[in-house]
Amino acid sequence: MGHEQVLFCHSKNPDIKAIIAIHDTSLGSAMGATRLWPYVSEEAALKDALRLSRGMTYKAACANIPVGGGKAVIIAHPKDKTDELFRAYGRFIERLNGRFITGQDVNLTPEDVRTISQETSYVVGVEEKSGGPAPVTALGVFLGIQAAVEFGLLSESLQGVKVAVQGLGNVGKNLCQQLHENGAKLFVTDISKEKTEEVKRLFGATVVEPDEIYSLNVEVFSPCALGGIINSETIPLIQAPIIAGCANNQLGEEKIHSQMLAKKGILYCPDYVINAGGLINVYNEMIGYNEEKAFQQLHNIYDTLIEIFEIAQQQGVTTNGAAKQLAEQRIMMARSLKNQQKRIQESGVRIQEELLRWGASSAGRLSVG
Numbered sequence: 001m002g003h004e005q006v007l008f009c010h011s012k013n014p015d016i017k018a019i020i021a022i023h024d025t026s027l028g029s030a031m032g033a034t035r036l037w038p039y040v041s042e043e044a045a046l047k048d049a050l051r052l053s054r055g056m057t058y059k060a061a062c063a064n065i066p067v068g069g070g071k072a073v074i075i076a077h078p079k080d081k082t083d084e085l086f087r088a089y090g091r092f093i094e095r096l097n098g099r100f101i102t103g104q105d106v107n108l109t110p111e112d113v114r115t116i117s118q119e120t121s122y123v124v125g126v127e128e129k130s131g132g133p134a135p136v137t138a139l140g141v142f143l144g145i146q147a148a149v150e151f152g153l154l155s156e157s158l159q160g161v162k163v164a165v166q167g168l169g170n171v172g173k174n175l176c177q178q179l180h181e182n183g184a185k186l187f188v189t190d191i192s193k194e195k196t197e198e199v200k201r202l203f204g205a206t207v208v209e210p211d212e213i214y215s216l217n218v219e220v221f222s223p224c225a226l227g228g229i230i231n232s233e234t235i236p237l238i239q240a241p242i243i244a245g246c247a248n249n250q251l252g253e254e255k256i257h258s259q260m261l262a263k264k265g266i267l268y269c270p271d272y273v274i275n276a277g278g279l280i281n282v283y284n285e286m287i288g289y290n291e292e293k294a295f296q297q298l299h300n301i302y303d304t305l306i307e308i309f310e311i312a313q314q315q316g317v318t319t320n321g322a323a324k325q326l327a328e329q330r331i332m333m334a335r336s337l338k339n340q341q342k343r344i345q346e347s348g349v350r351i352q353e354e355l356l357r358w359g360a361s362s363a364g365r366l367s368v369g
């Protein structure tokens, strides 16, 4: 998959096994949260780290922020978490000298991240300066829905547009609020009755059962719960001409299912493009949180999606294929700029050396003369 560096971290006391995968640093230090999971084998853990770190490279490139892609996994059961384990892990990160910056993913708490930060400063999310990533992610998804509706339905307004939201958690509920405030008509589902009742009461949403959400006659289907829900079983049910939601890894099989969607004429917003708000938020926390700047970058999601839809339409490729193409172009451009800078620096050093040599020899001639 073209990784720059993969580290296998191991110590006996405390007992720790972790893998840090740095996929690409052309755009900047590799960023990627740390996941703790009782993987069945080291191979399974490696596969996860490799796949997720490559995803981060594409996500950052599409979001147009100067960070690279990385990911780390700790092979452990959540019940075996200890401070010693996280401190040992922090020391591994510190040794990378800033090539990899991490944060909180599955099975890590903000407290665990704080423990890691006792050994390394290359951690984000230690102090939440922005109120967490979910509202920013939701706003990014909202902008993505606007882009898709404008491109796919030729409408600049969401007034009366029917949107089906699957999952009313941290992101889903915030998204419902944005959609409601902009005149969309909501259809929602969640496995928690409490959450569906709240969204019904607050935003006048129509509640449906979890398995009914796919086949609704709506303009937008917004998956905001689980991964893998767009697959060979659900695609034939989907009526919406647009899919735009925050859930990670929505497609069961990336290639097969993105092609099935394209064949059916469904405009799919690649998940890692539309849900980049969380990463944008974390990046801004790292460089010193500035709300205005973060929200400006968030608007890139809208522009990037329009660009992706245009590439897909012009070249007859899937939106997923177009997103990868765009990300790879941006990475190649960053690489060639870096190489140019390096060449300029090297030739600058060579000229300086020539001048020094020339100066020394003419000084010699002068003194002789």
Ligand SMILES: NC(=O)c1ccc[n+]([C@@H]2O[C@H](COP(=O)([O-])OP(=O)(O)OC[C@H]3O[C@@H](n4cnc5c(N)ncnc54)[C@H](O)[C@@H]3O)[C@@H](O)[C@H]2O)c1
Pocket (backbone or CB within 6 Å): 133, 134, 135, 137, 166, 167, 168, 169, 170, 171, 172, 189, 190, 191, 192, 195, 210, 224, 225, 226, 227, 246, 247, 248, 275, 276, 278
């Ligand atoms: N939080 C972020 O900033 C962020 C950023 C990028 C991607 N994501 C992804 O977006 C998704 C949602 O994130 P979140 O932070 O809102 O999570 P969350 O856990 O707060 O919410 C998920 C919701 O989905 C519901 N749910 C679970 N199974 C369901 C089912 N079968 N049908 C309907 N609803 C179901 C849960 O009850 C819960 O309310 C996840 O896939 C996450 O990885 C989140």
